[in-house]
Amino acid sequence: MFIDVKMAWRNIWRNPRRTILTISAIAFASLLLVFMLSFQFGSYHTMINASVKINTGHIQVQAQDYQDKQSMHLVVNNPKAIGNILYKMQGVAAYTFRAKAFALVSSKERTYGVVVIGIDPATEAEVSTLKSLIRRGSYLPQDYQNQASPPALIGNLLARNLHVGPGDELTVLGQGRDGSIAATVVRIAGVYSSGMDEFDRSSIQIPLKHFQDVFAMRGAVHEVVAIGKSLKHVAKIKNETAAEINRRNLKHPLVVMDWEELMPGLRQAIEMDLVSGIIFYLILILVVAFSILNTFLMAIFERTKEFGVLMAMGTTPGRLTKLLLIESVSMTAVGIVIGIIIGCLVTWYFQIHGIDIAGSSEILKQYGISGRIHPQLSLISAISGPAVVLLITFLAALYPALKVRRLRPVEALGHM
Amino acid sequence: MYFKLAWRNIWRNPRRTAVILLAVVIGVWNMIFAGALMRGVEVGMIKNSIATLTGNIQIHRKGYRHDPVVENSITDPKEVEAAFEKILPPNAIWTSRVRVNAVASNARHSSGITLVGIHPAREAGVSFIGQAINQGRYLVPDDTYGIVIGRALLDRFETKIGHKLVLMSPTPDRDIASRAFRIVGTFRAEMQSTEKRFAFVTMPAAQQMLQLKNSVSEFSIVLPNSLDNSRLASALQSVLPSNYYEISTWRDLLPMLDAYLKLSDGFIYIWFVVIFIAMGFGIVNTTLMAVFERMREFGLLKALGMKPFWIIREVLTEAFLILLLGMAVGNILGFVSVLALSERGIDLSALAAGTEFAGMSRMLYPVIYAKDAITANLVVFVLGLLVCLYPAIKAARFTPVEALTQT
Numbered sequence: 001m002f003i004d005v006k007m008a009w010r011n012i013w014r015n016p017r018r019t020i021l022t023i024s025a026i027a028f029a030s031l032l033l034v035f036m037l038s039f040q041f042g043s044y045h046t047m048i049n050a051s052v053k054i055n056t057g058h059i060q061v062q063a064q065d066y067q068d069k070q071s072m073h074l075v076v077n078n079p080k081a082i083g084n085i086l087y088k089m090q091g092v093a094a095y096t097f098r099a100k101a102f103a104l105v106s107s108k109e110r111t112y113g114v115v116v117i118g119i120d121p122a123t124e125a126e127v128s129t130l131k132s133l134i135r136r137g138s139y140l141p142q143d144y145q146n147q148a149s150p151p152a153l154i155g156n157l158l159a160r161n162l163h164v165g166p167g168d169e170l171t172v173l174g175q176g177r178d179g180s181i182a183a184t185v186v187r188i189a190g191v192y193s194s195g196m197d198e199f200d201r202s203s204i205q206i207p208l209k210h211f212q213d214v215f216a217m218r219g220a221v222h223e224v225v226a227i228g229k230s231l232k233h234v235a236k237i238k239n240e241t242a243a244e245i246n247r248r249n250l251k252h253p254l255v256v257m258d259w260e261e262l263m264p265g266l267r268q269a270i271e272m273d274l275v276s277g278i279i280f281y282l283i284l285i286l287v288v289a290f291s292i293l294n295t296f297l298m299a300i301f302e303r304t305k306e307f308g309v310l311m312a313m314g315t316t317p318g319r320l321t322k323l324l325l326i327e328s329v330s331m332t333a334v335g336i337v338i339g340i341i342i343g344c345l346v347t348w349y350f351q352i353h354g355i356d357i358a359g360s361s362e363i364l365k366q367y368g369i370s371g372r373i374h375p376q377l378s379l380i381s382a383i384s385g386p387a388v389v390l391l392i393t394f395l396a397a398l399y400p401a402l403k404v405r406r407l408r409p410v411e412a413l414g415h416m
Numbered sequence: 417m418y419f420k421l422a423w424r425n426i427w428r429n430p431r432r433t434a435v436i437l438l439a440v441v442i443g444v445w446n447m448i449f450a451g452a453l454m455r456g457v458e459v460g461m462i463k464n465s466i467a468t469l470t471g472n473i474q475i476h477r478k479g480y481r482h483d484p485v486v487e488n489s490i491t492d493p494k495e496v497e498a499a500f501e502k503i504l505p506p507n508a509i510w511t512s513r514v515r516v517n518a519v520a521s522n523a524r525h526s527s528g529i530t531l532v533g534i535h536p537a538r539e540a541g542v543s544f545i546g547q548a549i550n551q552g553r554y555l556v557p558d559d560t561y562g563i564v565i566g567r568a569l570l571d572r573f574e575t576k577i578g579h580k581l582v583l584m585s586p587t588p589d590r591d592i593a594s595r596a597f598r599i600v601g602t603f604r605a606e607m608q609s610t611e612k613r614f615a616f617v618t619m620p621a622a623q624q625m626l627q628l629k630n631s632v633s634e635f636s637i638v639l640p641n642s643l644d645n646s647r648l649a650s651a652l653q654s655v656l657p658s659n660y661y662e663i664s665t666w667r668d669l670l671p672m673l674d675a676y677l678k679l680s681d682g683f684i685y686i687w688f689v690v691i692f693i694a695m696g697f698g699i700v701n702t703t704l705m706a707v708f709e710r711m712r713e714f715g716l717l718k719a720l721g722m723k724p725f726w727i728i729r730e731v732l733t734e735a736f737l738i739l740l741l742g743m744a745v746g747n748i749l750g751f752v753s754v755l756a757l758s759e760r761g762i763d764l765s766a767l768a769a770g771t772e773f774a775g776m777s778r779m780l781y782p783v784i785y786a787k788d789a790i791t792a793n794l795v796v797f798v799l800g801l802l803v804c805l806y807p808a809i810k811a812a813r814f815t816p817v818e819a820l821t822q823t
Binding site: 025032160202269284295298 | 429431432435436438439442443446450482483484485517518519524525526527528529572574584586590592687690691693694695697698699700701702704705709764767768769770771772773774
């Protein structure tokens with residue numbers, strides 16, 4: 001075996017130019033795959049985290065059917081109890097309560113129908129990025145009892161449509177949980193901009209306490225939103241919370257949903273992007289494989305006489321095949337290793353510095369990516385692409401390697 | 417003479433030529449095909465957006481786009497219609513609409529929607545709604561209380577066709593107008609958000625409810641089979657007073673889509689180059705080997721008095737022929753495979769939520785753009801010849817003595 005490897009290695013370097021070109025092709029493909037996969041994973045991570053932090057959280061506890069119907073009668077009656085479960089659980093970074101209702105919001109000049117969201121100022125700031133998105137004015141104060149009217153936050157697009165800014169009053173008119181008329185006047189404390197148009201156009205935030213009074217919620221909320229220490233904890237938190245809630249056997253069933261269920265579009269968009277990426281990579285690998293097949297076929301045509309000599313001296317066809325496959329695998333291996341090393345270095349550089357996607361920031365903002373994308377190097381992104389390259393080039397080398405078995409020593413020797 | 421020589425030379429080793437041809441063919445095919453898929457996504461997005469009440473060109477009163485309220489309506493639609501008579505090409509179709517934000521509610525639910533007052537017959541030709549009714553019926557001109565809403569909105573409101581729906585919206589006097597409509601039909605759309613957002617009533621009903629007299633919010637013009645509207649837009653600009661009217665093309669109305677299209681243009685060309693690099697290694701390698709194999713021959717030619725430049729020309733001519741042949745086959749394959757798929761389209765409904773999130777339509781019909789096909793071929797051809805320069809120069813450098821001693 002050792003002698004075979006040694007022979008193969010020397011054979012490879014008999015024509016260094018050809019070998020270097022072939023290895024470069026393999027290294028190029030591997031490098032590209034490592035970088036692109038890391039880039040994709042990095043942007044998914046950014047997308048998920050951004051959407052989760054602006055809006056949905058990692059998991060939510062809601063009344064059954066609330067997600068589809070968004071009806072204000074479907075409530076979580078005892079949010080404190082759910083809060084206690086989450087409080088004790090490991091892996092939960094923070095949680096908060098929210099209540100939502102549709103209402104007519106009017107300024108002096110304009111009226112729009114929007115979603116009014118009751119939030120708890122202190123815990124909301126731990127769960128979502130809302131506080132850091134305030135562009136004008138300030139975040140909801142903890143204590144507003146001494147103010148004439150309760151404070152509110154508003155998205156910049158809605159503020160523009162309503163012709164209002166910080167300090168202006170808004171009249172909110174809706175329907176309470178018991179069917180009564182819910183009306184209140186709030187004063188705008190701050191204007192936020194998340195970059196996601198849909199979010200900035202369609203909602204205002206008021207303190208949860210005030211919301212519960214106005215909309216006759218009797219202490220109930222619509223969503224218990226929790227955020228895990230990282231994405232990895234989500235599955236465990238979801239299962240444990242669901243088990244804990246089931247044990248209580250509530251009269252009105254509650255469900256625990258994770259971000260994939262809360263934003264099915266996001267998950268499918270990621271899948272779609274990944275699948276189309278994989279198709280493109282396979283095509284790329286196919287093109288590379290052909291250039292390798294090429295080199296191999298040529299190398300074998302060139303060496304027909306040599307194989308004839310080897311066979312005449314008693315080398316079995318099996319050993320010849322083995323020799324050629326070792327040549328192919330070791331050449332690919334060298335290329336892959338170089339590709340992985342350079343790929344990792346390049347990716348690592350951008351992982352630290354980020355990539356500025358100039359000109360497309362408007363688009364990316366809608367997906368919650370603002371500023372730079374940081375590729376994410378992982379074992380999967382570093383290994384899986386090159387592994388497929390190895391496999392496909394091996395298959396490509398199989399044909400010429402098996403072809404030598406059919407050589408007849410006498411004919412081969414006569415070959416020029 | 418050169419071509420004849422080169423042509424015979426490349427078939428001296430048909431197997432080698434076949435292998436390199438295959439690499440070129442796969443590269444070109446892939447460029448054409450992948451390009452067509454990406455363009456298919458784009459065209460789907462554009463068509464979908466234009467049909468979703470956008471049109472190729474829209475005309476609003478100045479200020480409406482930033483503040484879409486009834487006060488910013490066009491009060492004299494006759495003026496615009498007269499301009500259309502003069503300017504629009506015969507195949508253009510247009511309609512006018514009232515479009516305002518409103519609140520829809522029934523006994524159990526309420527939600528913010530966009531109320532659209534339409535001319536039922538004209539609208540059907542202009543936007544998606546004409547073919548989108550899936551239950552009940554479409555509006556007729558004398559439907560004073562009929563309303564058509566999206567299927568998703570109907571489900572969310574837990575209501576049925578024939579039931580009532582109350583709409584509320586501010587009037588020019590800043591009162592809140594409200595009016596009860598009866599749901600006569602539902603529509604389906606590519607995007608669920610469209611189904612949840614738009615509710616259609618007849619133009620007279622909307623004008624009456626909002627106390628608008630004859631005013632309309634917008635005009636929408638559709639030019640079948642054309643995406644370039646700048647000429648028509650500037651013609652309209654010259655007729656309609658610019659201090660009152662604002663004329664916007666779909667590129668102005670959908671800046672996100674426009675930005676996406678530019679991004680994807682760049683991506684397609686980067687992809688072409690990446691594929692070429694992968695393919696280029698193979699081309700260089702094989703040509704190089706072919707040249708080395710023929711070292712003796714080149715040495716002999718040189719000994720007979722052939723100039724180095726002629727040898728370069730000879731090698732490049734061979735590469736040229738192989739590239740040409742590979743491109744021809746690759747293009748044919750590309751066009752045939754795209755044609756085969758574009759008949760039926762690729763159904764992405766299984767990923768409906770994902771396509772919606774990405775703003776794509778559910779059916780993907782690959783399309784080949786002439787400029788992509790030309791760019792792909794140019795990339796392969798020019799860069800292909802360029803990389804073959806290296807083996808060609810190598811061949812020209814062989815010295816006769818050295819080459820002739822090689823076996």
